[in-house]
Amino acid sequence: MADKNPFPGENNTGHIWDDNIRELNNPIPRWWMLSWWASCAWVLIYVVIYPSFPIGDKPPPGLMGWTQIKEFKEGMAEIEAIRAKYEDQIKGMTGEQILADPGLSDYTVASVKVLFGDNCGACHGSGGQGAPGFPVIADDVWLYGGSIEKIEESIAKGRRGMMPAHGSKLSEEQIDTLASYVVGMAEGKEDPAGKALFMANACFACHGMTGTGNQAMGAVDLTDSVWRFAPGGVESARQTIAHGVNFPADPKSREAIMPAFGERLSSHEIKKLAVYVHKLGQ
Amino acid sequence: MSKQPSSSHLAALDDLLEEAEQWHVNAGDETVHAKRIGGKWRTIKWLSNSIWLLLFFGPYLRWNDRQAILWDIPDRQFHLFNVTILPQDLWMLALLLLFLAIMLFAITAFSGRVWCGFLCFQTVWTDIYTWIEEKCEGTPQQRRKLDQAPMDLNKFGKKLGKHTLWMLIAIWTGISFVAWFTDVYLLWGDLFRLQLSSAAWITILLFTVCTYLLAGFMREQLCMWVCPYARIQGAMVDVTTIIPAYDFHRGEPRSRMKKSDTDEHTGDCVDCNQCLAVCPTGVDIRRGQQEGCIMCALCIDACDLVMDKVGRPRGLIRYESLNGLEGKACPPVYKQPRIVITSLIMLAALLGIFYGLSSIDAIDLKVLHARQPLYVLQSDGSIQNKYTLKILNKLANDVTVKITATGPAGLKITSRQLLAAQHGRVTPTSVFVRVPRKELTAESQPIIFHIETVDSDKPFSSHRESVFIGPKR
Structure with missing residues (x-):
C-alpha cells in the first residue's frame, strides 16, 4: 500500500475513497486508554468485593460480606434505636398518661398509623370516617364509652351489641310512629304517641328514660345528631326497629360486630391504637 | 499596504521569527507550554482570577457568632449573613441558578466565552498551575527540554517543587470548598485531630485529586474534549458577537518582510506565531472562530506587542464582531432579540428572588x-x-x-x-x-x-x- 499511498507522511491507514477522503490514524491520548483499562480493572475488583454473578444457586458473598438485606436490617435497627427512646417511656404509661404528654401522644399517633391502616381502616376508614354499617370513630359519639380504657377494651375484646326485632310485635303504623319519634328526639320535638309506644315496648330499658342510651351495653344515644346506621332518618330507624341489630331470630336483622383484637395485637399495641383512635376526632 | 520597514523593526522581527517555528497548533499529542507575556488582557485576567480568592477566604468571615455564608447541610439551613434560608425557600436557589444560566447565555451572545476565558475555575486553576510551573521549571523552551531530559537530581528537584506546590494548592482548594458547608474553624480543628466526618474526608480527597489532575495534567484537554459548554458555542455566538478575532482583511496575505516580499502586496501579519505561542489551549486564532478558543484574549496582548515592535498599528487581533471585520454595522444591543429576551428572563428571575427575600417571614x-x-x-x-x-x-x-x-x-x-x-x-x-x-x-x-x-x-x-x-x- 505504502508505495501507492498518494498522501504519504500523514499517518493515514491507507483507506482512501473518492480520491481524497481518507482515514487517519489518530489514536486517543494514552492516558485515556489507561483510564479505560483502569475501569475494566475496577469491574474485576468490584466482582471480587461485592456479591455479583451467581455461581450455582447463590452469588459468592464477596470479600466484604455486604448484602442489601444486611444493610436494610442495620437501617431498621437504627430506626428502632430512635424509637426506643419513646417506646421505653410509653411502655410503663397508661393511655391517659400518654395523652397528657403532647410529645409522646404525637409520637404514638405517628408510629401507630400503619397499624391502624392494617387492622382498623378496612371498616372504620383510613381517617376514622366509618362506612355504611360501621361507626364513625372520628366524632365525639362513643357507643361503649370514649375513655382510653373503654377504647382499649373495645379493641381487645371486640363488641357485639344486640337490639331485638320489633317487627312481629308492632304494626306498621306503630313502627312509623316510633321511627318519627326517634327522629324527632334529636331535634327536641315532643310526641306523646311516640313517647307512649317508647315506654310500652320497654325501649327505655336499654336507651334510657330520656333516650340518652347506655354505654354499658352499647345502646345508642337517640338524642344526639349522629346516626349509628347511615344514612339515618325515618327509613333507617324503621329498619332498625322492625328487624333489630344482631337479632338471631330475624334474618333481616342489622349486623354490627367489632372483632376482638386481643389475640392478634399486644396490649402495648392496643394501648397505642386506643390513643390514636382517641385523637382522631379531638 | 506595502511599506518599507525600518531597520530596527526588522531586527525585532528577526528575533521573533527565530522562535516562530517552535510554536505549533495543539493536536492533543503533547503538553501545551504557553509563553507568558504581560499586557492589558493579562492584567485583567489576574484581576478576574483573583475573584476566586473568595473561595479560599470567604468562609472565615463571621456574622453574629457564626459563619457569614454557610450551607449547613446536616441541619438543612443556608445562612447568608443575617438571612437564614430553609429548604422551603429553596425555590429562590432555582431562580438564582436560572439567572446565572441565562446570564451565561446573555454574556456569550454579547461577547463570547467571557466565562471560559476569565472566570472558569478550570482556566483559573490551570493559569495558576502553569504560572507555578514557569517559576519552577523556566520558560516553555526550558520546560520542553526538561521534559525530554533524563531524570537527574536537578530535574527531580524542579519537578518535586512544582508537584508539591500543586498538591498544596489542591489540598487547600479541597479544604476551602468543604469550609462553605461546615464551620471553618471547627473544620481545621477536626482536620488536625483527624476527626472529620467521612463525608468531609471524601469531599476533600475528591476535590484535591480532581484539582491536581484537572489543573495539572488535563488542562485545555478538558475545554477541548470534555466540557459540554464548548460544544454549544456555535448556537450561542453569531456575527454580531464581539469576540477576540483576527482581522484577516488586514493581516492576509502574511509576510515575514523578507526583501523579496516587500514589493508585493502584503498584509500586516508577520507570521511570527506569537499569538499561538501565548495561547493556553494551543489554537491558532488566525484560523477563525473555533471550539478550542476559550476567548481569553491573551493573543491580543501578544499581537499588540509584535505590532508595536514592527511599527504597525495595534489591533490586528482585537475584540470585534464578524460583522465588524466585514465593515458592517451591528444593530445596537437593545435591538438584538437574544439579548433582550435573555435580559428579560434575568430580570424576572431577579424580581422573584427579591420578592422571596423580602417576603420571608420569621x-x-x-x-x-x-x-x-x-x-x-x-x-x-x-x-x-x-x-x-x-x-x-x-x-x-x-x-x-x-x-x-x-x-x-x-x-x-x-x-x-x-x-x-x-x-x-x-x-x-x-x-x-x-x-x-x-x-x-x-x-x-x-x-x-x-x-x-x-x-x-x-x-x-x-x-x-x-x-x-x-x-x-
Missing part, C-alpha cells in the same frame, strides 16, 4: 385540610373539620405560638391553641375546628388561620387561608 404557616374524612358530624349537630398546621420557625430560638382562626360564624377551635414551635424546623399539629351546622351557608367556606408568637419580645405572625367543608346542601 414564622411561616402551611395548612393542610384533612382529606379523609372531609368533615365529621358531632353529637351536638355541629360540623368538625380537621387540619394539619405546619408551623415553620425560622427564628434562632423556640417560641410559643397561639393558633386562632376566622371564618364562619360560631367557629370554635377545640384542640389546644398554644404550641411550642422548635426553631429551624417544621412543627406539625392537628387542629380541630367546629362550626354549628346552621351557620354553614355553603358546602365549602373560606377559613383563615393565624399564628402569633406569644412569648418573644417582638411578636411575629403569619396566616394562611384554607376551607371549611360541610355536608352537601
